[in-house]
Amino acid sequence: MNHDAYSDGYIRGILNTVKTIAMVGASERDNRPSYFAFKYLLERGYRMIPVNPGHAGETMLGQKIYARLSDIPEPIDMVDIFRASKHALAIVQEALLLKPHPQVIWMQLGVRNDEAAALAEANGMKVVMNRCPKIEYGRLSSEIAWIGVNTRTLSAKRPPIGGLQRMSLNRSSAPGGATAAADRVQRQESDQ
Amino acid sequence: MNERIPGFATLAVHAGAQPDPTTGARATPIYQTTSYVFESVDHAASLFGLQTFGNIYTRIGNPTTAVLEERVAALEGGTAGLATASGHAAQVLIFHCLLQPGDEFVASKKLYGGSINQFNHAFKNFNWNVVWADPDDISSFEKAISPKTKAIFTESIANPGGVITDMAAVAQIARRAGVPYIVDNTLATPYLCKPIDHGADIVVHSLTKFLGGHGNSMGGMIVDGGTFNWSRERRYPMLCEPRPEYHGVVMHETFGNFGFAMACRMLALRDIGPAIAPFNAFLILTGIETLPLRMQKHCENTQAVAEWIAAHPKVAWVSYPGLPGDRYHNLAKKYCPLGAGAVFTFGLKAGYDAGVNLVTNVQLFSHLANIGDTRSLIIHPASTTHRQLTDAQKVQAGAGPDVVRLSIGIEDKDDLIADLDQALAAA
Known part of the structure; x- marks a missing residue:
């Protein structure tokens, strides 16, 4: 797997398959990026489970917060890592102890740990690094185009609607305008 | 993954414009509306809190305008676009997001006369201070840098004299100084030149000129190259600090490589107000198809x-x-x-x-x-x-x-x- 450039099909496949997502590092503060992503994915119908040891036992947007992955009493499909890159390996190791273990490890925008990714892939998990599932959902559904973002997709098919001001992930699209310079910078910074 | 990247002419016709989701209309409809109904109080709260994507009020965003924004961003190879009422308005929004009163920026002295006026006079009232450099002597840009410098600004092809700026050389000076490089690409258009490929971090346009191309509509555009690390530099409070005008959101941390475009939309366009009319966006969009x-x-x-x-x-x-x-x-x-x-x-x-x-x-x-x-x-x-x-x-x-x-x-x-x-x- 080339972790510098994921195909739209790979990302869409993951977001269309997973149903339960544990977000490690979810914050209850409504101005934090993790809160934004958590709330958006919850509104899109995912079962969202916050993991944050500092707030275990409290609730976030109606969802109970757990201290660690192993405390979650139900199977999870994907772990979304909202922690610094250096913590990702320990989180993958913890995820591998779950039975059944999750199918997907997703590391947030700015988070990349190739050792953690290799371990997850060696155990049959799919891995996404340095991306945000909210942004990817918005991009592939085309919702994010409402705020002028280059979705890097093109389509001549009428896109399905997911509700009022909501688009669906099940949209057919071809690759669109590339962002080569931004991608190059992102690679350089994740190497540092 | 060998995904085919479409060519320029294909993007000029298609980027941003899929068939209308409700009617199937193939041409981009003109959404001539000021506002958009919310599904619920929660939906409204998510929109206002930036926790979901969508439309609130046409001063902040409009579905016709959004097609134009994505199209120009795609043509320039940028991460996001923001359309404005004019190129001049785009420049005000850019500098509002970069400069605090007392700050400086370095600009080429070979610019469109309207920009020279704006920088010399209107910006002085905000205590945003231009320092002029000579594109025929690239070292003058380096000499003009001071601890107060927050950006460098040039045109790609300068109006009116046909001056072409050595953008790669200016971009290196901007990198060394740790400031973003802004290029006005109005005269070249992305068909002739893509400044982001040569090291620009932000591209600005008067859409009124060749992009619209028919002399019928005013418009401006800001394109975020997605290349500048606002959080590392720590000198741009609109990008890297919690914003009191947006319940403490940190723009770059939250929106990553389109954080600058979001700051221009949510902290500048929202509060200063020079939005483009949807009808103008439609006419310019139609023009771009034949760019x-x-x-x-x-x-x-x-x-x-x-x-x-x-x-x-x-x-x-x-x-x-x-x-x-x-x-x-x-x-x-x-x-x-x-x-x-x-x-x-x-x-x-x-x-x-x-x-x-x-x-x-x-x-x-x-x-x-x-x-x-x-x-x-x-x-x-x-x-x-x-x-x-x-x-x-x-x-x-x-x-x-x-x-x-x-x-x-x-x-x-x-x-x-x-x-x-x-x-x-x-x-």
């Missing part, structure tokens, strides 16, 4: 007219980088190999009166103060746009008494040459 065809014809005609004028006995000089021997010819070959644009100046041996006579005598060329129209345009700056300046200032601005500026349209080039021929004969 590659038009720019090819603009450049072909301009090359022919410039060559003809250069050989005319009443003409003293021509400043067009497409001409071999022009001082910017090599930079033009590097930065805009498909053509050096369609705006240039030339000097009449007989001076001021000859210029006035020429603009009076032409029949096809329109005497007006714009560029980038399907129609060919002519202006004598000394008697019009620059008449308030002293003679010395006129010469320094490239608007001496002998100077005439042309913006070549997409008519038949033989007709343009015939019109200039008869007008010069009578001048």
Whole structure:
């Protein structure tokens, strides 16, 4: 797997398959990026489970917060890592102890740990690094185009609607305008 | 993953514009509405909190305008776009997000006269201080940098004199100084030149010119290159600090490589207000569909007219980088190999009166103060746009008494040459 450039099909496949997502590092503060992503994915119908040891036992947007992955009493499909890159390996190791273990490890925008990714892939998990599932959902559904973002997709098919001001992930699209310079910078910074 | 990346002409037609989700309309509809209903109080709260994507109020975003924004961003290779009422408005929003009162930015002194005025006068009222540098001496940019410098600004092809900036060299100076490099790409358009590929971090446009291309709509655009690390520099509070005007959101941390475009939308456009009209966005969008065809014809005609004028006995000089021997010819070959644009100046041996006579005598060329129209345009700056300046200032601005500026349209080039021929004969 080339972790510098994921195909739209790979990302869409993951977001269309997973149903339960544990977000490690979810914050209850409504101005934090993790809160934004958590709330958006919850509104899109995912079962969202916050993991944050500092707030275990409290609730976030109606969802109970757990201290660690192993405390979650139900199977999870994907772990979304909202922690610094250096913590990702320990989180993958913890995820591998779950039975059944999750199918997907997703590391947030700015988070990349190739050792953690290799371990997850060696155990049959799919891995996404340095991306945000909210942004990817918005991009592939085309919702994010409402705020002028280059979705890097093109389509001549009428896109399905997911509700009022909501688009669906099940949209057919071809690759669109590339962002080569931004991608190059992102690679350089994740190497540092 | 070998995913095919579409070419420029395909993006010019398709980027941002899928069939309308409710009606299937294939052309982008004009969403002539001020506001959008919420599904619930929670939905409204998510929209206002930036926790979901969607439309609230046309000052902040509009579905027609959004197609235009994505299209120009895709053509420039940027992560996001933000359309504004004019190119001038786009510049105000950019600098609002970068500068605090007392800060400085370094700008090329060879710029569109309107930008020189805006930077010298309007921006001074905000205590945003321009420091001028000379694009013909790249080291002057480095010398102009101070601890207060927050950005560097140039044009790709400068209006009106056909000056081409060595963008890669300026970008290196910006990198060393840790400041973003902003390029006004109005005259080149992304068809001729993509500044982000040469190291620009932010691209700004007057859409009024070649992008819209038909002389019918004002508009501006900011494109975020997604290349500048606002959090590392820590010098840009609008990008890297919790914003009190947005319940403590940190723009770069939250939106990553389109954080600058989001700051321009949510902290600048929302609060300052120069939104583009949806109808203008629609007309400009329609214009962009033919941008590659038009720019090819603009450049072909301009090359022919410039060559003809250069050989005319009443003409003293021509400043067009497409001409071999022009001082910017090599930079033009590097930065805009498909053509050096369609705006240039030339000097009449007989001076001021000859210029006035020429603009009076032409029949096809329109005497007006714009560029980038399907129609060919002519202006004598000394008697019009620059008449308030002293003679010395006129010469320094490239608007001496002998100077005439042309913006070549997409008519038949033989007709343009015939019109200039008869007008010069009578001048």
